[in-house]
Amino acid sequence: METIAVYWEKNIKTYGIQVEKKLCLAQVDIQPSRLAALGQQVAELGRDETKVSLILAHHFEPESLQFSMVFQERFKEQLVEFCARPSVEEISKSIIIDAPVEMLYFHGPHFGDRYGIADMAGHALQKKDIRYIVMGCSAASVHFIFPENAGDRAKKALGSVFNTP
């Protein structure tokens, strides 16, 4: 059975645009074949109750799986210790820690099934010449990681094209 429904908004509605500051970004590049070993190390990091704010991964280069992991500043020490572990260095092709960074994120109704959300957000940022380090979208969530001091400007830029409560 096919049901056709129309969902239309003049301005795209979000549940609010949030900015988190003073975060740490760890970008760990591994060979795809080392995924299980990286998972083991990440799981061990979690034993210290370390929480991650965001994880994105993709092939930045053909044979290199890049993980971008974002943590609150209070976990920076654990993160630096994690990246310096011989077992992590052994499986990594490169590790970059960038801090402080800022994360902007928002969610909206049925975002996972709708076209044009990423384009509208990217265009609004580009118009204000705001560059991101990483962007990720899945399900109903959109995340951007920015260098320090860009989060508020980005929120203002996106607030001009998206509706917020």
Place this chain on the structure above:
Amino acid sequence: MGNTLQANGIKLSLEMTLVTIRVFSSGLDPTARFLKLMGESRINLPFLCDAARDTRTSGTYCILSEDIPRAKRAIAGDETLATRLKYLPSVGSISVFPHNFNMAFIGAILRLMGQSGAPLYGLATSISAMTMITDFSRLKQTAEYLTRHVSLPGNHSPFNPDIHIKSM
């Protein structure tokens, strides 16, 4: 490994195509051009990961396979962009939820993915789910492998989507 991981559900996607763009010079903004074309063509991107480092940009996107002919027609009008895109047909996503931002859980799922032998092409956490992109032909088998180590509620919903929402 014991059956110690707890999740509320695992969801599998429909068949998609993975599109990648890699640009190793400044002066081009392929992501913006790609996103604009997809938006104008009313094509949804259920998964997107885009990163910039120095002058290098690398983007990974998923498009439902049924939308690929329309996407290719739209991209054909931008020759510079078209030559920089690579397509990997027949991928799909496995979403495990909730992750609760818990590194022990996320790490264990990554380890299981690695052990399953299924390739990982992309990953993104949302507010609740951890979504991983792999070969469509291996989706069900990988989900079954995960469920050997992850406890799901007895009444969890089916893995496969029961409704298909299409933007027009």
